[in-house]
Amino acid sequence: QEELVESGGGLVRAGDSLTLSCAASGGALSTSAMAWFRQAPGKEREFVGGITRIGSFTFYADSVKGRFTIQRDDEQKAIHLLMNSLKPEDTAIYSCAAGTGVPMTAPTSFTYWGQGTQVTVSS
Numbered sequence: 001q002e003e004l005v006e007s008g009g010g011l012v013r014a015g016d017s018l019t020l021s022c023a024a025s026g027g028a029l030s031t032s033a034m035a036w037f038r039q040a041p042g043k044e045r046e047f048v049g050g051i052t053r054i055g056s057f058t059f060y061a062d063s064v065k066g067r068f069t070i071q072r073d074d075e076q077k078a079i080h081l082l083m084n085s086l087k088p089e090d091t092a093i094y095s096c097a098a099g100t101g102v103p104m105t106a107p108t109s110f111t112y113w114g115q116g117t118q119v120t121v122s123s
Contacts, residue, residue, distance in 0.1 A: 003025045003026060004097070004098060004113065006022050006096055007023070007117060008021050009119045012119075012120070013086075013121070013123075014088055014121055014123050015085060016086050017085075018083045019082050020096075020117060021080050022078055022081075022114060024098060028112060029074065029079070030053075033050060033053050033104065034050065034098050035096065035101060035104060036049050036079075036097075037095050037096075037097060038094045039116075040092040047105040047106075047107075048060070049081065050070070050101055050105075059104050063089075068082065068083050068084070081094070083119075087121060091120050094116060094117055095113055095114050097110035097114070098111065098112040
């Protein structure tokens with residue numbers, strides 16, 4: 001059974017940086033693609049970024065490209081989402097997920113999900 005636990009959310013100001021972490025147990029990091037999704041109030045869940053199991057290739061939504069970076073930490077069995085130049089529209093609950101990642105942008109490609117962590121960006 002895979003377990004994913006997110007941490008690092010909080011309240012920040014526009015332009016600030018924040019790093020989210022997703023601790024993965026049960027071998028998810030070595031057997032699965034990993035991704036971050038977010039869901040703002042009243043909106044559908046959307047893809048933020050992902051990292052492949054083989055080669056650790058990263059992919060990002062256009063809305064965060066150049067501002068967000070996903071890093072894989074095999075020693076800590078975690079992935080991190082480094083978020084820079086945050087905007088109020090980045091406010092959402094951020095969740096990490098593990099699965100086949102095919103395709104990477106679809107929530108249905110991921111079997112295991114964390115509970116999510118709230119990120120709030122004030123203007």
